[in-house]
């Protein structure tokens with residue numbers, strides 16, 4: 523794993539340059555994208571670079587990691603809504619080339635169609651990841667099988683509790699989500715994982731220095747040949 527550290531702003535800008543380089547070389551690249559607070563500065567920088575004419579997503583395709591089950595894009599807590607508002611409407615990507623897993627799949631077989639769609643598009647060139655405090659990537663919580671494809675997950679009560687601040691009440695927080703699996707993520711040609719803050723330091727240490735094992739999903743990234751971590755000084759403080 524390659525590790526890049528700096529301030530949050532510096533590493534977000536460096537990560538943005540990966541997109542500039544990739545899209546210059548391969549304008550039709552397939553991008554794997556993430557939600558959450560971590561990529562917000564990266565997305566703002568991509569919007570700035572796009573407006574400045576330094577990068578174009580006009581021929582790119584995107585596939586997001588995950589979505590809540592039962593929410594459609596009009597719900598302000600859906601990940602589709604998040605992506606439209608934090609990235610897609612600020613860059614020149616064609617709306618029909620952006621993909622977020624459907625929150626309305628009925629079972630894992632239908633969810634796994636997402637893997638087939640990604641493969642048909644040529645596979646992900648650059649996958650962006652954040653990381654949960656327990657090492658989750660996407661909604662792949664500890665002990666998710668290594669060979670998992672896109673699938674439905676039951677959210678833990680602690681995840682629902684953590685997210686309830688965004689909803690009117692706990693009852694409105696979805697009970698399930700659909701996420702790319704570990705296998706789906708590992709298929710990407712290159713992977714960027716970003717993490718900021720002291721709260722992520724422990725899990726970053728396990729991710730980088732621990733044994734790769736499914737109890738820490740992000741540690742499995744050690745088994746991939748092209749992973750770069752973009753960390754602020756706090757997240758890197760235990761390395």
Ligand code: F6R
Pocket residue numbers: 555556557558559560561587588651652653654658659660661
């Ligand atoms: C987002 C996702 C999650 C987040 C992770 C970190 O699509 O799949 O795994 O990347 O929970 O979230 P933040 O960035 O809010 O700390």
